[in-house]
Amino acid sequence: MSIIAPQHRVVLIRLTKSYPISDESSPEFRGQLYAATSKWWKIAASRTVQGPGAPEFAFAVHRGVVKAVYKIESWRRSPDSTRFGFSGTSSSELDGIYGGLDVSQYFPNGASNPVRFVNCSSAAATAVTPDELVGAPQLSEVDRVELITELARKLDQEPLAHIMLGGRELFHTNLLAWFCREMPQQASDVFDALVPIPDSADTKPQGYIRRVDRERGHLDLSIWWDDHRTPMVIENKVFSLPDPDQLDGYSARILNDTELDRPTQIILSLQDPQWPEDTFDTTDRVPGGASWVRVSYGRLSELILHALEGVSVSYEVEIIRHYAEMIKVLQELADAVTVRSEDEPVLLTDSLAGAHIEQRLLWSLAKLRARSVSQIIQSDLDACSFDCTVDSGFSNGTPVITAFHYLQPNRAKGTSVGWQLQGREFRLCAVLPGLAGASDADAQSRLDWGKSNCQHFDFSVVDPALNSAALQEYPKGDAASGAFNKFNPDFIYRSKKLDSLTVAQLLHAARLAARSRSTE
Known part of the structure; x- marks a missing residue:
């Protein structure tokens, strides 16, 4: 009760x-x-x-x-x-x-x-408030671009970075497991310091790591010590963030493993999920579940470099030192692409045009940037009590930001309408799962739906924010005549190709679109 x-x-x-x-x-x-x-x-x-x-x-x-x-x-x-x-x-x-x-x-x-x-x-969890976005940016856009370019150059000179960009989470899992096996004393110091010592811990750790498992029950790393310390589970999320369902699933796997008795649960991530006190509780979602603690790769880097102070130079030591320096630069890059001012361009590539940045790294940074923008938009719409779900993704080498309003309570199967920004293309769109299918008849039924509901494809609602009134709509023709582009099996849209777009413009467009839905 x-x-x-x-x-x-x-x-x-x-x-x-x-x-x-x-x-x-x-x-x-x-x-x-x-x-x-x-x-x-x-x-x-x-x-x-x-x-x-x-x-x-x-x-x-x-x-x-x-x-x-x-x-x-x-x-x-x-x-x-x-x-x-x-x-x-x-x-x-x-x-x-x-x-x-x-x-x-x-x-x-x-x-x-x-x-x-x-x-x-x-x-939506954001690192800055709307007032702070309107305030002066911490760095000018020119200085920010120079910073990102220089950090990317440093990363490009590190051989481990090129291996990482091909393997992502698996790379970090494998290297940290190797660190535990080859340097158990230093690794024990690092991982024991990732989270504060609980109030009940009155015995100073005496031992070192005795065992480390990779991919045990699909968990990235599981670590055991040879003293009184409880085990530790680490999940790597480099360019992505775990959603609550993922965390629930991880907790359920831990509960089913009798050797993992109430372990410390760590999420390593570049992007800050903005959890209260860096902690996500699954305790009220999974019976017997526990909390996950977010630790940045920047913090991991600090702890590794500290643990290596005074250690004799060896191949193993230099590999781990290179790794720590690499993730330090990676963290600085992730922080640099986070939105800090509404005057910044939405697309990272708008700022970095002409910069020599390895393509896989640029794509990864673009994903982080899109997520930062989507979180800010979601937070703004939440504060205005608009019922809209904002998300981000990456498709065909281009970041995608979407905002949808559901026309039916059943969000799993109901029709949703809204907008989508992919690269420079801004779309007014609808997802029609009730009319999904690959046949010509299915496709025509979706076009007929759009024709009967053409108010959802009215660019005049968002044109004032996007400064796009004079731009050509695609496909030519109009919604009332049934002119739509489509992605099978359930997506129809009309679009305009924009010039550069600022965060402020996209925020304004999102508010206008949400307000128009709320008055329908």
Whole structure:
């Protein structure tokens, strides 16, 4: 049974070590409790923007009990800009309702994330707020291009990078497993430092890695120590991010493996998924599941280079040193292509035209860029309460960004309409699974549907944002006459070929398209 009423959007903040040690009846306790609760927390920037995904109240929770309730008035960044804190005042009204109540049901057994959002709608995880996008970029576009080009040049000079671009996750899995076997002492130091030591750990590790398995139960790496430490499972996500269903599946595989007894679960990724406190809990999704902790490849690089300090030079040491330097550059590249200003071009290739960057690397960076853009658009539409699903992909060497609104509740089979940007081609499109098929009759039925629903293909809705009113629509003719391009088995569209497009323009177009759907 839910304790927190659905009209109250809340963030629960569980305090352990930071809980004030002074007596709760003392004058200084309330100030100390507010200071501990209000800062600093790793949450997505999109959670700090007013809208259905942002909390209105913060509950200070200790040992499962609500100790104070604060009305959130504003959010601010920490001095290092990596976390957020809120400014607020005590809420006597909600404190009278919830103060002293046990809310431990919102923190399932095994949940390690101290931050829980309640009655806040899902929000796309972004690293910057809309106001920050409008502000001055951290780097000029010219400087950013120079930075990306120089980092790509460094990467091109590293032989391991060329092997990595051919193997992706498998390359990292194999090399890290080799590191564990050849240098167990240094590898133990690295992997043990990936996550903070739990409060209950009162024994300093004494041993080293004794065993490492690759692809055990389709899990990238499984590591065991020869001392008291619990096993560790590592999943590599280099140019992609795991979705919740993937994480649930990984957790289920771990639960079915009797040798992996409550392991530490790590996701290595270049792109920050913006999980609260870098943690994704599967505890309330998979019975007996546990939390996944995201660690950047940049952090892995720091730990490896530190572990190698003072170690005698050898072939093995130099290979791992080269690997650490390579993933450091790779992390810097991933950070450089993340959107920081709405004045930036959507397409990475617009900025990097003429730059000499290895094609596979350019494609991988373009994927990261497209995902960053799609997250920003999704967050913006979420904040406006528009029912629209934004996603990104990569097809035929070109990044794809899509935004669809479903016309039926059953999203698995229902008709969806929206837009798609692939390269410079902007499409107004529909996906018609109920009319799917490869025959001429199936194709004609989809064209007939488009003709009868031509309002979904009206470019005049988005032309003001895209500055595309004077551009030719394809195919020639119009939707009312049944003129459409198509991809079998269920996709029809009309399109325009655009010049360069900024993030601000695409955001504006997305809002206009979503608003037009909401008024239909």
